[in-house]
């Protein structure tokens with residue numbers, strides 16, 4: 252048994268093949284190409300491929316093979332959108348950029364991870380440097396190949412965490428897709444925050460960010476960690492799907508996920524208060 256989550260990650264880095272997950276079609280032009288842990292999504296557009304997140308550097312070759320397995324050429328990736336500056340989303344960015352010459356988008360508030368505070372990337376020695384070409388404009392949309400992606404700033408998990416929303420047309424209907432850019436709350440315990448030198452107020456920031464996107468309509472949730480997506484069995488749905496993608500439509504899943512995360516952090520804060 253592994254002692255800590257950090258030990259588990261180190262083990263994954265040594266044996267990345269254990270994180271293999273088969274790539275699959277989600278719905279319309281959206282494909283899952285990530286790992287059993289961190290997700291990556293590929294959007295096939297009229298102007299080329301757009302990739303959301305790049306998993307760890309160790310699993311990037313696996314992700315690139317998954318893209319090929321689905322019949323796409325990874326050299327056609329034009330944009331890589333990173334939802335926050337942690338190693339398990341940006342670790343593969345260098346490999347993808349070297350292969351395709353793609354733009355790399357990041358939240359401006361995470362830029363300092365890559366300039367002054369590489370330690371904030373976590374496992375930073377495992378993240379080869381890459382060229383950040385664009386920062387999200389929270390007042391605008393990324394208009395690419397017929398897809399209009401709306402970035403929303405959701406600070407808390409990291410200062411620059413960015414959630415992404417876009418519409419697809421499915422069987423004559425407009426459906427909204429949503430990917431929360433960073434919802435992990437495991438580091439928000441008081442002791443952990445004081446150890447890493449982050450003020451307690453980050454928890455309010457985190458809760459405000461949940462509130463900000465809670466009521467956005469999302470019909471198709473693209474989870475950042477499908478294996479721990481609360482209240483929605485993403486893997487199970489992918490196994491049962493008949494190729495239509497209909498099973499992924501669940502307009503309540505987004506709210507369930509965010510409410511669960513909010514309740515989790517409120518319960519943690521209450522427990523800490525009682526301990527005082």
Ligand SMILES: [Zn+2]
Pocket residue numbers: 335337408433435
């Ligand atoms: Zn993270």
